[in-house]
Amino acid sequence: MSCDGDQHTMQSSDDVLPPPGDIQVLLLTLDSVSLSWSSPQGLIGPQTFRVTWGCDGETSSTRVKDVHHLKISSLKPGEKYQFNVATEGEDGRQSRWVSASLSTVLPAPDQLTVDSVDTTSAAVSWNQSPGLDHTQHHYQISYRCSGTEPHITTTSSPSITLCDLKPATEYSVTVCTVLENGKQSQLVLTTFTTVLPAPDQLTVDSVDTTSAAVSWSQPPGLNQTQHHYHYQISYQCPGTKPHITTTSSHSISLSDLQCGTQYSVTVCTVLENGKQSQLVSTTLTTGSCPEGWRRFGCSCYYLSTEEKSWEESRQDCLERGADLVIINSEEEQTFINGFEPDSYAWIGLTDSVTEGTWKWVDGTPLTTPRYWWSGEPGGGTYQNCGEIYYISSGQGVWRDYDCTFSQQWICEK
Structure with a gap:
């Protein structure tokens, strides 16, 4: 090496002169x-x-x-x-x-910084060790999470991207300068926590007038054996407080929605410690009726193309997620009559439990309005089911009839 001063070869000498004090x-x-x-x-x-x-x-x-x-x-x-x-x-x-x-001092890397973190990777960088511009050296990086052996790698660059990390996990990272002879500087240390992944592919599967079904895929990189987590779902329409619920499933049905209303829906992953992922969001608008159904207010109505008995008709409605129609207003009566069935159609009215005590299929008694045709209900042991009789445009009328008779029917949901 080249050093300042005269070249000199050390040799022993007698203690003729007193030595200096300690260095x-x-x-x-x-x-x-x-x-x-x-x-x-x-x-x-x-x-x-x-x-x-x-x-x-x-x-x-x-x-x-x-x-x-x-x-x-x-x-x-x-x-x-x-x-x-x-x-x-x-x-x-x-x-x-x-x-x-x-x-002499071997300088450690300066200003170790975590530049970015996502679910399974992180980018870290540092400033080059001061004074080592012309000295052959590299950097050794070690990173680990609790309970695991460290991963060790080297680079000549003052930055590195760490890959294949576990989501939602804290890592410690150390970096040191290493000379060609293997001598290492002191370590510089930092920590970071990988991102908790959000649910994937949030989808609105179905929407009707007062409910909706949404689903999503499992967050990438998470499994229940390593992380115990659930999902938090929040939904609201403008001007209202959000409804918040949780589930461990990848889908949920939202009920009791207002018809004809746009809702925003968010879902996030939640760990046992309460840590939440970023939100994924979507919107939906209630009020859509299935194909072949007609909408009135917040309900959907279906007029059959077949003819069945009252009980069979009701069973068909139930299988469609509905029931025989319950008429609650003059406007609804007029709407139902506008279906123009082939003269008659079953509705959700019966006195089969107690003769003369007419009730709707949801168990509520018939009060008002009443749209019985003149002379109806006629009564009798076999005439225990209600039907709407289409006479002309307007409200139409009701009759009681034999429940076993086959005719069209009207479902409501």
Whole structure:
């Protein structure tokens, strides 16, 4: 190596001159050292000292006059040096050597930063170790999560992307500078937590007037054996507080919605510790009736194309997620009559439990409005089911009839 000062080969000498005091280190950096020593005991007058230093078998020296300190520069970072100081006489005689060994600083990477984190990867970077611009070195990166062995890798770049990480997991990362000889700097440390993945592919599967079904895929990278989690669902229409519910399933049915209303729906993943993922969202608008159904208000209505008994008709409605129609208003009666069935159609009215006590299929008693045709209900043991009789446009009328008779029917949901 090239060092400042005269070249000098160390050799032993008699203790003719008193040696300087012990070497003290005033300042040590990656490429320099400031040394000091005390005056030799009993030596008066001008003083001269020979200072030598070396590493890896190479030595350099210089002469210092009338001072007891020296700054030595242009040293190699991270190297062990031997420093020697001796008193030197005018005739070239020397005292015994006073020695000290120390290593220059190997700088660690600076400003270790987590630049980005997602569910299974993270990008970290750092500033190049100061003073190592022209020194052969690389960086060693070690990262791990609790309970696992560290992953160790190297790079010559001041940045790296760590891949194949576990979602929603805290990692510790250390980086150090490594010289060609294997010497390592101190570690710099940081931590980060990978992102908790959100549910995937949030989909509106079906919508009717007052309910909707939504589903989603499992968050990528998560499984219940490693992470215990559930989903939180929030839905609301403008101007209202959100309804919040949870499920461990990948789907949910939202009920008691307002008809003809747009709803926003959000879903997120929630861990046992309460940590939540980002929200995924969608919108839906209630009010759509299935194909072949007609909408009135917040209900959907279906007029059959077949003919069946009252009980069979009701069973068909139930299988469609509905029931025989319940008529609650004059406007609804007019709407139903507008279906223009083939003269007659079953409705959800019966007195089969108690003769003369007419009830709707939901168990509520018939009060008002009533649209019986003149002379109806006729009564009788076999005429226990209600039908709407289409006479002309307008409201139409009701009759009671034999429940076993086959005719069209009207469902409502």
